[in-house]
Amino acid sequence: MKDVASRAGVGLKTVSRVVNGEPGVTAGTRRRVQEAIDALGFRRNDSARVLRKGRTATVGLILEDLADPFYGPLSRAVEEVARAHDTLLINGSSAHDANRERELALALCARRVDGLLVVPAGTDHRYLEPEMRAGIATVFVDRPARAVEADTVLSDNHGGARAGVAHLIAHGHRRIGYIGDVPGIHTSDERLRGYRTAMEEAGLPVRPDRVSVGSTAPQRVRRAAEEMLDGPDPVTALLTGNNRVTVTVVRVLAERQPHRPVALVGFDDFELADLLRPAVTVVAQDPAGLGRVAAQRLFARMAQAELEPSVVELPTRLVVRGSGELPPVD
Amino acid sequence: MKDVASRAGVGLKTVSRVVNGEPGVTAGTRRRVQEAIDALGFRRNDSARVLRKGRTATVGLILEDLADPFYGPLSRAVEEVARAHDTLLINGSSAHDANRERELALALCARRVDGLLVVPAGTDHRYLEPEMRAGIATVFVDRPARAVEADTVLSDNHGGARAGVAHLIAHGHRRIGYIGDVPGIHTSDERLRGYRTAMEEAGLPVRPDRVSVGSTAPQRVRRAAEEMLDGPDPVTALLTGNNRVTVTVVRVLAERQPHRPVALVGFDDFELADLLRPAVTVVAQDPAGLGRVAAQRLFARMAQAELEPSVVELPTRLVVRGSGELPPVD
DNA sequence: CTGAAAGCGCTTACAG
DNA sequence: CTGAAAGCGCTTACAG
Numbered sequence: 001m002k003d004v005a006s007r008a009g010v011g012l013k014t015v016s017r018v019v020n021g022e023p024g025v026t027a028g029t030r031r032r033v034q035e036a037i038d039a040l041g042f043r044r045n046d047s048a049r050v051l052r053k054g055r056t057a058t059v060g061l062i063l064e065d066l067a068d069p070f071y072g073p074l075s076r077a078v079e080e081v082a083r084a085h086d087t088l089l090i091n092g093s094s095a096h097d098a099n100r101e102r103e104l105a106l107a108l109c110a111r112r113v114d115g116l117l118v119v120p121a122g123t124d125h126r127y128l129e130p131e132m133r134a135g136i137a138t139v140f141v142d143r144p145a146r147a148v149e150a151d152t153v154l155s156d157n158h159g160g161a162r163a164g165v166a167h168l169i170a171h172g173h174r175r176i177g178y179i180g181d182v183p184g185i186h187t188s189d190e191r192l193r194g195y196r197t198a199m200e201e202a203g204l205p206v207r208p209d210r211v212s213v214g215s216t217a218p219q220r221v222r223r224a225a226e227e228m229l230d231g232p233d234p235v236t237a238l239l240t241g242n243n244r245v246t247v248t249v250v251r252v253l254a255e256r257q258p259h260r261p262v263a264l265v266g267f268d269d270f271e272l273a274d275l276l277r278p279a280v281t282v283v284a285q286d287p288a289g290l291g292r293v294a295a296q297r298l299f300a301r302m303a304q305a306e307l308e309p310s311v312v313e314l315p316t317r318l319v320v321r322g323s324g325e326l327p328p329v330d
Numbered sequence: 331m332k333d334v335a336s337r338a339g340v341g342l343k344t345v346s347r348v349v350n351g352e353p354g355v356t357a358g359t360r361r362r363v364q365e366a367i368d369a370l371g372f373r374r375n376d377s378a379r380v381l382r383k384g385r386t387a388t389v390g391l392i393l394e395d396l397a398d399p400f401y402g403p404l405s406r407a408v409e410e411v412a413r414a415h416d417t418l419l420i421n422g423s424s425a426h427d428a429n430r431e432r433e434l435a436l437a438l439c440a441r442r443v444d445g446l447l448v449v450p451a452g453t454d455h456r457y458l459e460p461e462m463r464a465g466i467a468t469v470f471v472d473r474p475a476r477a478v479e480a481d482t483v484l485s486d487n488h489g490g491a492r493a494g495v496a497h498l499i500a501h502g503h504r505r506i507g508y509i510g511d512v513p514g515i516h517t518s519d520e521r522l523r524g525y526r527t528a529m530e531e532a533g534l535p536v537r538p539d540r541v542s543v544g545s546t547a548p549q550r551v552r553r554a555a556e557e558m559l560d561g562p563d564p565v566t567a568l569l570t571g572n573n574r575v576t577v578t579v580v581r582v583l584a585e586r587q588p589h590r591p592v593a594l595v596g597f598d599d600f601e602l603a604d605l606l607r608p609a610v611t612v613v614a615q616d617p618a619g620l621g622r623v624a625a626q627r628l629f630a631r632m633a634q635a636e637l638e639p640s641v642v643e644l645p646t647r648l649v650v651r652g653s654g655e656l657p658p659v660d
Numbered sequence: 661c662t663g664a665a666a667g668c669g670c671t672t673a674c675a676g
Numbered sequence: 677c678t679g680a681a682a683g684c685g686c687t688t689a690c691a692g
Contacts, residue, residue, distance in 0.1 A: 047670090342664085
């Protein structure tokens with residue numbers, strides 16, 4: 001910038017004005033400066049700009065795994081909102097690891113992102129309190145923070161699971177199993193609670209051998225499903241707690257064809273669910289909606305730091321396709 | 331940092347040493363500084379650091395759409411390589427728009443990312459030459475840059491499509507159609523070329539009414555498929571040019587069941603392809619491999635700017651599942 | 661072992 | 677309309 005100024009024979013500030021399209025420069029001067037810029041191949045360094053301005057025009061998004069199809073649309077929706085605010089997005093995957101989440105979040109804060117969106121992997125987010133006090137706007141998505149009061153955008157996990165099980169009950173099922181994710185994860189706990197609620201509302205027993213929570217690794221899910229299907233008092237229907245679980249259970253059921261058909265409702269929609277036979281009935285979340293609403297809240301808070309923390313819960317939607325409407329077969 | 335120094339009664343440089351864990355500070359001094367840091371809630375500002383150091387420890391990745399399942403694993407693989415180099419990743423979606431690609435790339439360059447990975451949407455990348463000359467390492471992924479010589483990592487699109495069509499021919503098909511993406515996109519052109527090569531090698535005619543390229547919008551693909559299936563001289567097999575096209579064609583074929591079965595090989599693998607009936611035979615790319623290899627090349631170039639530009643082509647893999655082995659039915 | 665000065669590349673506040 | 681000075685928050689190069 002100094003070189004441009006001396007080459008154009010003007011002051012530093014004039015170059016700055018031209019580069020930023022500010023008024024108060026005669027056409028002639030502007031042209032001379034522009035020529036110097038072109039000749040020297042000058043490109044403004046936004047890092048230096050940031051240092052003076054105090055805003056980085058960057059927000060961070062920490063999620064579990066960018067390769068999971070649930071997070072692609074979520075991240076993309078955040079990006080679109082950020083773009084509308086001329087802001088770039090730094091993505092980071094915690095890989096389901098609380099330490100990695102923390103490292104990433106603090107690295108983003110050290111870069112002074114203007115805002116931070118976090119899908120919590122960890123169970124204690126007090127480490128973010130100093131950052132939030134220091135002015136980094138923070139919104140939690142998909143799961144609430146633990147031990148910290150902050151803006152949060154969730155799906156109605158309890159209501160969705162409850163509706164899914166009620167649907168199975170309405171189709172005559174009484175022996176319904178639940179296979180879900182690791183306990184302690186908010187979404188996982190809420191969906192299990194929804195299962196319990198629906199069962200209790202129908203006066204049905206919640207038997208421990210019909211509830212299996214743990215890793216979503218195919219091996220574990222497969223074993224859990226087989227135990228429920230092959231026991232002495234086998235289930236006639238299943239609710240699966242997320243898309244990873246659903247996919248494995250669909251595989252297990254497909255292998256058993258043309259055995260006794262088992263009804264299935266999956267939490268989370270997935271591509272091609274309608275093309276499977278039977279097509280899979282799901283409780284659909286809106287990942288893009290989660291991202292959009294959370295990002296909008298983030299920018300609102302960035303503009304107005306003194307907002308009261310709010311919790312928003314987005315509705316889920318039961319998508320009827322066939323697998324959830326199979327009648328019970330003993 | 332100034333406040334910390336005066337509170338601890340030391341110089342600025344000593345604080346810097348403590349913050350960065352550099353040697354040459356007595357334990358007592360270190361402790362005093364640390365106490366001041368804690369008391370004041372000091373957090374180093376990495377933006378300022380960047381300005382002095384010249385490195386931002388950030389790389390950018392521009393792809394088409396983060397919500398597309400092809401790019402999730404690719405982006406994630408880049409992130410892992412970046413993480414191994416203590417570098418953050420800024421993602422940006424061009425949304426298939428050349429102008430948006432350019433805006434994003436230049437915005438990332440203005441922030442002085444150390445490196446840039448680009449899945450080209452545009453057809454002329456000369457706009458990046460000044461940035462590359464100025465020292466921003468750049469690698470193109472999945473498609474080559476136009477009008478610029480640079481590192482490039484591709485899939486073997488021609489070979490993959492050729493193998494897919496040869497597979498259909500080996501199963502007795504002679505009337506084989508190709509439905510692909512917009513012409514002008516490198517991957518699209520190469521796959522079409524692979525189709526032609528295989529047909530010509532078998533002495534089969536490449537008829538214009540059996541080749542349809544254009545938008546991957548379901549509506550267009552559906553019409554293209556129906557024309558080839560319902561014409562006077564209908565195809566007995568199809569090669570689809572990417573995952574978006576495959577999904578739509580699978581839908582069309584499923585709706586026509588139990589009509590005359592049509593063989594299908596899809597370019598790109600997709601989740602649950604094995605659960606469809608028939609399971610879908612595909613030419614699988616390795617999106618994570620593309621991301622990994624490209625990112626490794628990027629960091630190699632960042633370390634050693636004078637490397638000769640190279641082009642790497644990753645192999646594809648034919649995954650036999652059933653749809654590609656259906657015999658021709660007239 | 662420790663620190664004062666200069667500087668990274670911009671913008672802000674002010675004066676002319 | 678234009679520019680010189682100060683400063684954003686660090687690190688580098690050097691001296692003590």
